[in-house]
Amino acid sequence: MRGADLHLRVEAHELDIAATLDCGQCFRFYTQEDGTIAGVAFGRPLRLMQTEREIVFYDTSTEEYEAVWKRFFALDEDYGSIKQFLSEDAVLKQAISYSPGIRVLRQDRFEALISFIISQNNNIPRIKGCIERLCRQFGNRRGDSYSFPDACTLAAARIEDYRELGLGYRDTYVQECARMVADGEINLAAISRMELSDAREALLKIKGVGIKVAECALLFGFHQLGAFPVDTWMKKALANFYPEGFPERFHSVAGVAQQYLFHYVRTSPVAEKRLRLT
DNA sequence: GCCCAGGGAATCG
DNA sequence: CGATTCCATGGG
Numbered sequence: 432m433r434g435a436d437l438h439l440r441v442e443a444h445e446l447d448i449a450a451t452l453d454c455g456q457c458f459r460f461y462t463q464e465d466g467t468i469a470g471v472a473f474g475r476p477l478r479l480m481q482t483e484r485e486i487v488f489y490d491t492s493t494e495e496y497e498a499v500w501k502r503f504f505a506l507d508e509d510y511g512s513i514k515q516f517l518s519e520d521a522v523l524k525q526a527i528s529y530s531p532g533i534r535v536l537r538q539d540r541f542e543a544l545i546s547f548i549i550s551q552n553n554n555i556p557r558i559k560g561c562i563e564r565l566c567r568q569f570g571n572r573r574g575d576s577y578s579f580p581d582a583c584t585l586a587a588a589r590i591e592d593y594r595e596l597g598l599g600y601r602d603t604y605v606q607e608c609a610r611m612v613a614d615g616e617i618n619l620a621a622i623s624r625m626e627l628s629d630a631r632e633a634l635l636k637i638k639g640v641g642i643k644v645a646e647c648a649l650l651f652g653f654h655q656l657g658a659f660p661v662d663t664w665m666k667k668a669l670a671n672f673y674p675e676g677f678p679e680r681f682h683s684v685a686g687v688a689q690q691y692l693f694h695y696v697r698t699s700p701v702a703e704k705r706l707r708l709t
Numbered sequence: 710g711c712c713c714a715g716g717g718a719a720t721c722g
Numbered sequence: 723c724g725a726t727t728c729c730a731t732g733g734g
Binding site for chain 1: 728729730731732733
Binding site for chain 2: 547551552554555638639641662664665697
Protein backbone atom coordinates (compact mmCIF):
# COMPACT_ATOMS: atom_id res chain seq x y z
CA MET A 432 0.00 0.00 0.00
CA ARG A 433 1.76 3.11 -1.27
CA GLY A 434 1.30 6.56 0.17
CA ALA A 435 1.57 9.86 -1.62
CA ASP A 436 4.50 12.25 -1.84
CA LEU A 437 4.17 14.93 0.80
CA HIS A 438 5.53 18.39 -0.01
CA LEU A 439 6.43 20.38 3.08
CA ARG A 440 7.18 24.06 2.73
CA VAL A 441 10.24 24.55 4.91
CA GLU A 442 13.30 26.66 4.23
CA ALA A 443 16.72 25.11 4.57
CA HIS A 444 17.74 27.31 7.48
CA GLU A 445 14.78 25.93 9.46
CA LEU A 446 15.55 22.28 8.72
CA ASP A 447 18.49 21.04 6.68
CA ILE A 448 17.89 17.31 6.31
CA ALA A 449 21.35 16.52 4.95
CA ALA A 450 23.13 18.26 7.82
CA THR A 451 20.68 17.03 10.43
CA LEU A 452 20.85 13.40 9.35
CA ASP A 453 24.61 13.46 8.83
CA CYS A 454 25.96 15.30 11.85
CA GLY A 455 26.68 12.28 14.00
CA GLN A 456 23.41 12.06 15.91
CA CYS A 457 21.84 9.25 13.89
CA PHE A 458 23.41 6.49 11.85
CA ARG A 459 20.70 5.01 9.66
CA PHE A 460 20.33 7.54 6.85
CA TYR A 461 22.32 7.62 3.63
CA THR A 462 22.47 9.97 0.65
CA GLN A 463 21.54 8.04 -2.49
CA GLU A 464 23.08 8.42 -5.94
CA ASP A 465 19.97 10.27 -7.14
CA GLY A 466 20.44 12.88 -4.43
CA THR A 467 17.60 11.69 -2.21
CA ILE A 468 18.25 10.71 1.39
CA ALA A 469 16.91 7.41 2.65
CA GLY A 470 16.77 5.61 5.96
CA VAL A 471 14.63 3.99 8.62
CA ALA A 472 13.31 5.28 11.94
CA PHE A 473 10.69 3.82 14.29
CA GLY A 474 10.46 0.83 11.96
CA ARG A 475 9.37 3.00 9.04
CA PRO A 476 11.39 3.52 5.88
CA LEU A 477 11.69 7.10 4.66
CA ARG A 478 13.04 8.74 1.53
CA LEU A 479 13.50 12.50 1.32
CA MET A 480 14.51 15.25 -1.08
CA GLN A 481 15.19 18.88 -0.24
CA THR A 482 15.09 21.93 -2.50
CA GLU A 483 15.41 25.62 -1.64
CA ARG A 484 11.87 26.02 -0.48
CA GLU A 485 10.57 22.57 0.39
CA ILE A 486 11.22 19.05 1.58
CA VAL A 487 9.58 16.14 -0.22
CA PHE A 488 8.67 13.10 1.87
CA TYR A 489 8.25 10.27 -0.63
CA ASP A 490 5.67 7.55 -0.20
CA THR A 491 4.12 8.67 3.03
CA SER A 492 0.87 10.25 4.19
CA THR A 493 -0.17 13.30 6.16
CA GLU A 494 -1.20 10.93 8.95
CA GLU A 495 2.26 9.34 9.09
CA TYR A 496 3.93 12.72 8.87
CA GLU A 497 1.87 14.10 11.74
CA ALA A 498 2.28 10.96 13.84
CA VAL A 499 5.94 10.19 13.20
CA TRP A 500 8.09 12.47 11.05
CA LYS A 501 7.01 15.84 12.39
CA ARG A 502 8.10 14.77 15.83
CA PHE A 503 11.21 12.92 14.59
CA PHE A 504 12.52 16.08 12.93
CA ALA A 505 11.46 18.26 15.88
CA LEU A 506 9.30 20.35 13.55
CA ASP A 507 6.90 20.94 16.44
CA GLU A 508 9.59 22.95 18.22
CA ASP A 509 10.55 26.60 17.98
CA TYR A 510 14.17 26.51 16.88
CA GLY A 511 14.09 30.21 16.01
CA SER A 512 13.96 31.04 19.71
CA ILE A 513 16.60 28.50 20.69
CA LYS A 514 19.00 29.72 18.00
CA GLN A 515 18.37 33.34 18.86
CA PHE A 516 19.14 32.63 22.51
CA LEU A 517 22.32 30.66 21.76
CA SER A 518 23.47 33.33 19.30
CA GLU A 519 24.05 35.69 22.23
CA ASP A 520 27.40 33.90 22.35
CA ALA A 521 29.76 34.85 19.49
CA VAL A 522 31.21 31.36 18.94
CA LEU A 523 27.78 29.73 18.95
CA LYS A 524 26.53 32.40 16.59
CA GLN A 525 29.30 31.43 14.18
CA ALA A 526 28.60 27.69 14.54
CA ILE A 527 24.86 28.21 14.03
CA SER A 528 25.34 30.42 10.97
CA TYR A 529 27.66 27.74 9.53
CA SER A 530 24.82 25.20 9.54
CA PRO A 531 21.59 26.81 10.74
CA GLY A 532 19.31 23.97 9.63
CA ILE A 533 20.54 21.39 12.15
CA ARG A 534 17.98 20.11 14.64
CA VAL A 535 18.29 17.57 17.42
CA LEU A 536 16.18 14.63 16.28
CA ARG A 537 13.73 12.77 18.50
CA GLN A 538 14.94 9.24 17.94
CA ASP A 539 13.82 5.94 19.42
CA ARG A 540 15.42 5.68 22.86
CA PHE A 541 16.46 2.03 22.66
CA GLU A 542 17.97 2.51 19.21
CA ALA A 543 19.88 5.58 20.40
CA LEU A 544 21.14 3.79 23.50
CA ILE A 545 22.44 0.76 21.60
CA SER A 546 23.80 2.90 18.77
CA PHE A 547 25.90 5.03 21.10
CA ILE A 548 27.20 1.99 22.96
CA ILE A 549 28.48 0.85 19.57
CA SER A 550 29.90 4.33 18.92
CA GLN A 551 32.49 4.16 21.68
CA ASN A 552 36.10 4.36 20.48
CA ASN A 553 34.80 4.03 16.93
CA ASN A 554 34.38 6.28 13.89
CA ILE A 555 31.14 7.37 12.26
CA PRO A 556 31.38 5.48 8.93
CA ARG A 557 32.20 2.26 10.74
CA ILE A 558 29.48 2.84 13.34
CA LYS A 559 26.98 3.14 10.50
CA GLY A 560 28.23 -0.13 9.01
CA CYS A 561 28.00 -1.94 12.35
CA ILE A 562 24.42 -0.75 12.93
CA GLU A 563 23.39 -1.58 9.37
CA ARG A 564 24.67 -5.15 9.81
CA LEU A 565 22.98 -5.38 13.22
CA CYS A 566 19.66 -4.44 11.61
CA ARG A 567 20.09 -6.86 8.71
CA GLN A 568 20.91 -9.66 11.12
CA PHE A 569 18.26 -9.06 13.78
CA GLY A 570 15.75 -6.54 12.42
CA ASN A 571 12.66 -7.00 10.27
CA ARG A 572 12.48 -6.27 6.56
CA ARG A 573 10.91 -2.92 5.72
CA GLY A 574 10.88 -2.44 1.97
CA ASP A 575 14.50 -2.26 0.84
CA SER A 576 15.90 -2.06 4.33
CA TYR A 577 15.47 -3.31 7.88
CA SER A 578 14.07 -2.03 11.14
CA PHE A 579 16.22 -1.60 14.22
CA PRO A 580 15.86 -4.80 16.28
CA ASP A 581 13.94 -4.80 19.55
CA ALA A 582 15.44 -5.56 22.96
CA CYS A 583 13.99 -9.08 23.19
CA THR A 584 15.52 -10.12 19.89
CA LEU A 585 18.93 -8.70 20.76
CA ALA A 586 18.80 -10.23 24.24
CA ALA A 587 17.92 -13.68 22.92
CA ALA A 588 20.58 -13.71 20.20
CA ARG A 589 23.70 -15.72 20.88
CA ILE A 590 27.07 -14.06 21.05
CA GLU A 591 28.29 -16.10 18.07
CA ASP A 592 25.61 -14.40 15.99
CA TYR A 593 27.04 -11.02 16.95
CA ARG A 594 30.62 -11.85 16.06
CA GLU A 595 30.29 -11.59 12.30
CA LEU A 596 28.89 -8.06 12.67
CA GLY A 597 32.30 -6.65 13.55
CA LEU A 598 31.22 -4.83 16.69
CA GLY A 599 34.43 -5.84 18.40
CA TYR A 600 34.40 -5.98 22.21
CA ARG A 601 31.19 -3.89 22.19
CA ASP A 602 29.02 -6.88 21.23
CA THR A 603 28.78 -8.17 24.80
CA TYR A 604 27.79 -4.66 25.95
CA VAL A 605 24.97 -4.60 23.37
CA GLN A 606 23.72 -8.05 24.30
CA GLU A 607 23.84 -7.34 28.03
CA CYS A 608 22.14 -3.96 27.68
CA ALA A 609 19.37 -5.53 25.59
CA ARG A 610 18.92 -8.21 28.23
CA MET A 611 18.57 -5.61 30.99
CA VAL A 612 15.94 -3.76 28.96
CA ALA A 613 14.09 -6.92 27.98
CA ASP A 614 14.03 -8.15 31.58
CA GLY A 615 12.78 -4.82 32.88
CA GLU A 616 15.92 -4.35 34.96
CA ILE A 617 16.29 -1.10 33.04
CA ASN A 618 12.98 0.67 32.38
CA LEU A 619 13.45 3.08 29.49
CA ALA A 620 9.91 4.43 29.77
CA ALA A 621 10.56 5.29 33.42
CA ILE A 622 13.88 6.93 32.52
CA SER A 623 11.98 9.06 29.99
CA ARG A 624 9.97 10.53 32.83
CA MET A 625 12.97 11.24 35.08
CA GLU A 626 14.72 14.54 35.45
CA LEU A 627 18.13 14.73 33.84
CA SER A 628 20.32 13.90 36.84
CA ASP A 629 18.28 10.83 37.78
CA ALA A 630 18.17 9.64 34.18
CA ARG A 631 21.96 9.92 34.00
CA GLU A 632 22.37 7.84 37.12
CA ALA A 633 20.02 5.16 35.79
CA LEU A 634 21.77 4.82 32.45
CA LEU A 635 25.23 4.65 34.02
CA LYS A 636 24.26 1.33 35.61
CA ILE A 637 24.48 -0.29 32.19
CA LYS A 638 27.83 -1.90 31.40
CA GLY A 639 29.35 -0.16 28.40
CA VAL A 640 27.56 3.09 29.18
CA GLY A 641 29.82 5.79 30.60
CA ILE A 642 29.22 9.52 30.86
CA LYS A 643 29.63 10.31 27.18
CA VAL A 644 27.41 7.49 25.89
CA ALA A 645 24.79 8.34 28.52
CA GLU A 646 24.73 11.99 27.45
CA CYS A 647 24.32 11.00 23.79
CA ALA A 648 21.50 8.59 24.57
CA LEU A 649 19.76 11.21 26.71
CA LEU A 650 20.10 13.97 24.12
CA PHE A 651 19.24 12.00 21.00
CA GLY A 652 17.02 9.22 22.36
CA PHE A 653 15.33 10.82 25.37
CA HIS A 654 15.25 14.37 24.03
CA GLN A 655 16.91 15.83 27.09
CA LEU A 656 18.16 19.03 25.49
CA GLY A 657 20.27 19.78 28.55
CA ALA A 658 22.40 16.66 28.08
CA PHE A 659 25.89 17.64 26.94
CA PRO A 660 28.06 14.96 25.29
CA VAL A 661 31.78 15.71 25.25
CA ASP A 662 33.83 13.63 22.84
CA THR A 663 37.32 14.24 21.47
CA TRP A 664 36.04 16.94 19.10
CA MET A 665 34.11 18.73 21.80
CA LYS A 666 37.15 18.59 24.08
CA LYS A 667 39.13 20.48 21.44
CA ALA A 668 36.29 22.94 20.92
CA LEU A 669 35.85 23.60 24.64
CA ALA A 670 39.60 24.01 25.23
CA ASN A 671 39.87 26.52 22.39
CA PHE A 672 36.66 28.47 22.61
CA TYR A 673 35.63 28.10 26.26
CA PRO A 674 38.76 27.71 28.40
CA GLU A 675 36.76 29.06 31.37
CA GLY A 676 34.05 26.44 30.81
CA PHE A 677 30.88 26.40 28.72
CA PRO A 678 28.50 29.25 29.68
CA GLU A 679 26.20 28.13 32.48
CA ARG A 680 23.25 30.16 31.26
CA PHE A 681 22.78 27.84 28.26
CA HIS A 682 22.39 24.71 30.41
CA SER A 683 18.75 24.07 29.49
CA VAL A 684 19.61 23.74 25.77
CA ALA A 685 23.31 22.92 26.06
CA GLY A 686 22.84 19.77 23.99
CA VAL A 687 21.52 21.76 21.05
CA ALA A 688 24.51 24.10 21.30
CA GLN A 689 26.76 21.08 21.48
CA GLN A 690 25.39 19.72 18.21
CA TYR A 691 26.01 22.97 16.31
CA LEU A 692 29.53 23.14 17.77
CA PHE A 693 30.27 19.48 17.07
CA HIS A 694 29.26 19.78 13.42
CA TYR A 695 31.11 23.07 13.08
CA VAL A 696 34.47 21.93 14.42
CA ARG A 697 34.24 18.59 12.64
CA THR A 698 33.42 19.83 9.15
CA SER A 699 34.23 23.53 8.83
CA PRO A 700 37.65 24.33 7.30
CA VAL A 701 37.58 27.68 9.12
CA ALA A 702 37.01 26.01 12.47
CA GLU A 703 39.78 23.54 11.76
CA LYS A 704 42.28 26.38 11.31
CA ARG A 705 41.15 28.04 14.52
CA LEU A 706 41.52 24.78 16.44
CA ARG A 707 45.13 24.47 15.37
CA LEU A 708 46.05 27.71 17.10
CA THR A 709 46.50 25.97 20.46
C1' DG B 710 53.75 -0.97 11.85
C1' DC B 711 51.54 3.43 13.65
C1' DC B 712 47.55 6.37 14.98
C1' DC B 713 42.85 7.50 15.37
C1' DA B 714 37.84 6.93 15.88
C1' DG B 715 31.33 10.79 19.15
C1' DG B 716 34.99 5.68 25.40
C1' DG B 717 34.55 2.57 29.17
C1' DA B 718 35.98 -1.08 32.51
C1' DA B 719 39.42 -2.77 35.30
C1' DT B 720 43.32 -1.91 37.79
C1' DC B 721 46.70 0.59 40.37
C1' DG B 722 48.76 4.27 43.19
C1' DC C 723 40.02 10.15 44.07
C1' DG C 724 43.09 10.47 39.23
C1' DA C 725 45.99 8.08 35.90
C1' DT C 726 47.13 4.11 33.03
C1' DT C 727 46.10 0.11 30.37
C1' DC C 728 43.50 -2.92 27.72
C1' DC C 729 39.79 -3.69 24.84
C1' DA C 730 38.29 -5.35 18.64
C1' DT C 731 38.07 -3.34 14.32
C1' DG C 732 39.03 -0.86 10.09
C1' DG C 733 40.84 3.24 7.50
C1' DG C 734 44.43 6.53 6.60
